[in-house]
Amino acid sequence: MDTAISMDADGGSHDAAINRFEKVALVASETPRAQEAFSKLYSQRDWVPLHEADAVVVLGGDGFMLHTLHNMLDMRRIVPAYGMNRGTVGFLMNRYDNRANVTRRLEKARGKTISPLRITAVTQDGEMHKMCAINELSLLRETRQTAKIEVTVGSRVRIEELVGDGVLVSTPAGSTAYNLSANGPILPLDSSMLALTPISPFRPRRWRGAILPDEMRITLRVLEPAKRPVAAVADQKELRDIAEVSVDIDHSSALELLFDPGQSLAERIVSEQFAVD
Structure with missing residues (x-):
């Protein structure tokens, strides 16, 4: 079962940039690493359920990111998804750092659209x-x-x-x-x-x-x-x-993935062609 937090609307004051996403959901896979990250991050801000969100932070691996994207397609509520890698490869995810401010990372992220x-x-x-x-x-x-x-x-x-x-x-x-x-x-x-x-x-x-x-x-x-x-x-x-x-x-069901600056999915696809095991 997925995990999500629902709280009251954020009463804190934010500048215009921080208001890019006012309602954000937090979801995590059932793995211990993802659940540990969930516990550490849920206190950073007020979260809403996915069906009310303007964006979603996804904790897990590529498989759980795909699961979350499919959930949004099924719900017919597609919002930008920002992944933090608590899985293995994490090709669709950003680096996890429990010390960083999730809201600020989310606001600085850049989107890339993909079509299923x-x-x-x-x-x-x-x-x-x-x-x-x-x-x-x-x-x-x-x-x-x-x-x-x-x-x-x-x-x-x-x-x-x-x-x-x-x-x-x-x-x-x-x-x-x-x-x-x-x-x-x-x-x-x-x-x-x-x-x-x-x-x-x-x-x-x-x-x-x-x-x-x-x-x-x-x-x-x-x-x-x-x-x-x-x-x-x-x-x-x-x-x-x-x-x-x-x-x-x-093309009518385009999805948006969010990445930290300099870590876009396009760059990862290019880099993968030069990877040597």
Whole structure:
């Protein structure tokens, strides 16, 4: 269960800059590190519930940030999100410092807008499901049998039969996550592109994926679904026994992430391309 604090409106005096966000929510994952940070920060100001907030401070890792962003999409109340890393990688988060004034850090932060994927999935029994993904949509084989998937981009079938463990469609924001692990390209945040990346492809053996304009719709149809069942995973939501999915970008549901000066998501995406383990 997420943790949040609700208190009376802030009665203190602030200058014009500090009033940029008057109503701020504080949420934290259930991990001990996030809960400890929550306990230390809740006394710094008065907080409100997320459904009343102008902005939200998120304590946790990238997974919990995605969870919070999805909650806002479900609530149809999208406000800027400022993450503080109490997880592992923290690619979408800022550095945590319990000695710093959270309100002042929030006011100095700069925003970056990202747009999620809009997904329509049809299962083998004909049921239609609407989903969204901030990082990526993945189609993954459910059994030992390799998946066989027909790939359509725009109005043309581009690959009649992709054979392998699956395929994924990634946004620029998600291109350094699962997409990168599958040897997909890192996309600049403002590129207006999507990455279409195969997962352990067997055929076509030399196809390594594609970079596509985000206004193009991608349709993935599962071949031999009874023998070779495939699951669709949209960020943290899984739907099994897929027949077909269609994917495009949803600019109408743009999300805003806040970062400390000099620590933007765009810079992190560039830096990731020069990282050497």
